[in-house]
Amino acid sequence: MGWTQKVLRVNLTTGSVATEPLNMDWALKYIGQRGLATKYLFEEIDPKIDALSPANKLIMATGPLTGTMAATGGRYSVITKSPLTGAIACSNSGGFIGNEIKNAGFDMLIFEGKAPKPVYLYLENDKAELLPADHLWGKSVWEADRLLHNDHQDPLLRIACVGRAAEQGCLYAGVVNDLHRAAGRSGVGTVMASKNLKAVAVRGTKGVGNIRDPKQFMLATQTAKKVLAQNPVTGEGLPKMGTQVLMNVINEVGAMPTRNMREVQFEGANRISAEAMHVPRESDGKPNLTTNAACFACTIACGRISTIDPKHYTIVNKPQYMGANGGLEYEAAWALGSDTGVDDLDALTYANFICNEDGYDPISFGSTVAAAMELFEIGALTKEHTGGIEMRFGSAEALTKAAELVAKGEGFGRDLGLGSKRLCEKYGHPDLSMTVKGQEFPAYDPRGIQGMGLTYATSNRGACHLRSYTVSSEILGVPVKTDPLTTDGKPELVKAFQDATAAVDSTGLCVFTTFAWTLEDIAPQIDAACAGDWSPDKMLEAGERIWNLERQFNLKAGLTKADDTLPKRLLKEAAKTGPAKGKVSELHKMLPHYYEIRGWTPDGVPTTDTLHRLAI
């Protein structure tokens, strides 16, 4: 059946740990992972609650294909109410922890309440217990991971952990697993730390049985793997270049958000690109990129493992950063680099290491630093506020110092940990925050890629590229090329991407497979593994149902149509260079039609008919 049909419910307030059956009626409608956990959260909490109160719940959820032989079937998600946005949060991660949870026999772990003292969950197949974490509290992710492996004398233990940033209340802290993979966005780690839950340490050896039709499943997964291997993106481009290949592409098309999105092209892009990561250094003759890396069951292997130049100022006398570690992905490189105007590849790699080490989102961090730099430039922030840091665009020293401060929640790092929206409000210039629903933008300027403007404005978790990656069509020509500078057809394109992605995010598979796969490739794998007669159309319908349920959560939380918008800069200030020169985001041309084709009222509320049609 794909699903283990078991949920582990952990009440942190009382310390109780109990197993309960998975609600199969819901699983057949919401698949798993993102969709199914959203349904649980929707039913179990009042969306109006304070995200950092014990009333919030945090769900770690796998999909039906997590832990199976399906290519990339190692994903899990963390679902909760976000302290950054006040909206639904769902952050997806690879690595190995998702597989381990599934192999321990659970589809989901639900955490509720708040522990009176720091604890961690130790899960070894059927044995689940909360153990004291006093010795882990105040430790970085990397240090806590080492201590837990020592405590249990088990090198195969898989660990998801929060770092010091989360403990100190940084509102965009994530949950890091396997040292450098992360459920990174929307502050899911902040919620975990607010519950005094430091880590989840899992050892699962049960295997994932109960596949509906094992022979058919083997055939379906093998067929799909061939598609990935033979596709030039998933078979060659992503393994060799990683996501960072986009740095020069997006810069060339004039959609590279630069210096807090004042500009759309960065003169230093090539110096921080995938190509630059392959160039040997003068100091030791080695390139920044050591190797690529794969998550559980992944046949793509887009991950980056990097080292910093041994002579770089950031790691002098710091041996812990001299080895190979999680390297730059495009989103981190953009936010830490172009958006702050810093073109020092080693400084970005160092800042990225720190984000992993202490568990916070490099997108939100980089964007918040960029906002701080603009505030500094106009005099709204001074060295008195920053503790002496010259927060100037292009300053690698400012960036890396800021990373160290956010990691520990020290000095100006506490202000930066608020995120761009609250920082800009605090210092009197809310318009300088490049956010939607309080979450910072990813790496595509909507003035140069019109569909992404609608994507960001309507994303249920605030500004996010992964909710409908129309870049794929508008820029990369996958599956078909559309014009990035027009709004024609974009509401339909965004809706199609949103619904399909919601379905894929609920399966346990990686969304990067969709550069090669469509639902025609994914549905046979789900159908062979699970009951429910899964066709591509049924998956798409489930995706639409999930999207609307997330919307319902947000509406009940108090969000409205007014939150489906973009910062004034993107709507009023035209791009200064490149193909989009003279253009702003034309959101107003797309949003009303988007509501219409969604079956929502002009105020963005799903109609009774829509809810009935989707059986919500």
Next chain:
Amino acid sequence: MQLKLKLYATLAEFLPPTAVSNVADIEVADDATPFQIIDRYHVPRTRAHLVLHNGNYVPPTERDNPIFRDGDSLAIWPPVAGG
């Protein structure tokens, strides 16, 4: 006239030796077309997926057209993606 030829990702191997950071200044005829340049540098047409003239996409049906002015750029990638 002179163009800036930019070859990225796995196409970098087709750059002339004068290229710096994936960019080469090249001399071409005034009526040069994208396909002529692609062929001249032995880039397999099947791998010239994303072809940008001054940042604007050139569809395959227009790659036989003389579209350049002196100082323009031609940037090419194989099929790539990220996120």
